[in-house]
Amino acid sequence: MSKKRYSTIHVALLFxxxxxxxxxxxxxKTYLDWFLEVSPAVVVIIIICATYNKFRFTTFSYSIIALLSILTFIGGHYTYSEVPLFDWIKEEFHLKRNNYDRFGHFVKGLSAIVIREILIRLTPLTKGAWLTGISISILLAVAALYEIIEWLSTKISKGGRASKDFLGMQGDKWDAQWDMFLALMGCLLALLIFTKLHDKLLKRLT
Incomplete structure (x- = not known):
């Protein structure tokens, strides 16, 4: 696939x-919660656009980043605990909570592929157990950092409505642990399924 074709796909993803x-x-629902939710994705997109000519990811990685950003924008618009489709799923299957946030954290495991690509291309690490282990560790560190930021938001705002929407616990005291566990499960599944495909795409890129 030509470089021009990749560029066309990338522009389409950006639009x-x-x-x-x-x-x-x-x-x-609230602009404060929206801002808190979408800001990390916006910062990542700006960095990727600013460095596009110096460091170009595979289209697969760009697609993952786009998907995760879209999920974040949807969660920011409705709040993660009130996304309509997952409200319907909750009612239809008699669930205790809206599981959009759980779904989102599981899908965020796909970012392990992006992390893996950065490590392969910018560090001396080669394919193998160390690369896989460090990719998983970085993803878990990012997931934990996000939970810490959510916790800090409640302390700064002293438990205001926007911080509760941002936290999205829905009465589950183990919400942070569930979020990190699901991110880990998504990460392991992503590496198991997509590693060989990712390696082929990296060879094409070089």
Whole structure:
């Protein structure tokens, strides 16, 4: 696949992200919660765009980043505990909670592929157990950092409504542990399924 073709796909992904971002910014539940939710994704997208000519990821990694950003924009618009589709699933299957946040953390395990690509291309690490172990460790560290940020938001705002929406515990005291566990499960599954495909795409890139 030519470099020009990759560039076309990347531009298309960026336009999709911009469209979803604009939609998410139109009358979200609260603008404070929206800002807290979408800011990390926006920062990542800006960094990726600014470094695009110096460091170009595989299209697979760009697609993962786009997917995770879209999920974040949706969660920011509705809040993670009130996404309509998952409210319907909750009612239809008589669940105790809206599981969009759990779904989101599980899918965030895909970012292990992006982490893996960065390590392969920018560090002396080679493919093998060390690469896999460090990729998993970095993903878990990021997941834990996000939970710490959520916790700090409740302390700074002294338990305000926006911080509760951002935290999204829905009455589950083990919510942070569930989020990190599901991120780990998503990470392990992503590495198990996509490692060989990722290696092939990296060879094409070089």
């Amino acid at each position: 999709i992200l911009i469209a979803v971002f604009i939609w998410s910014a139109i009358k979200p």
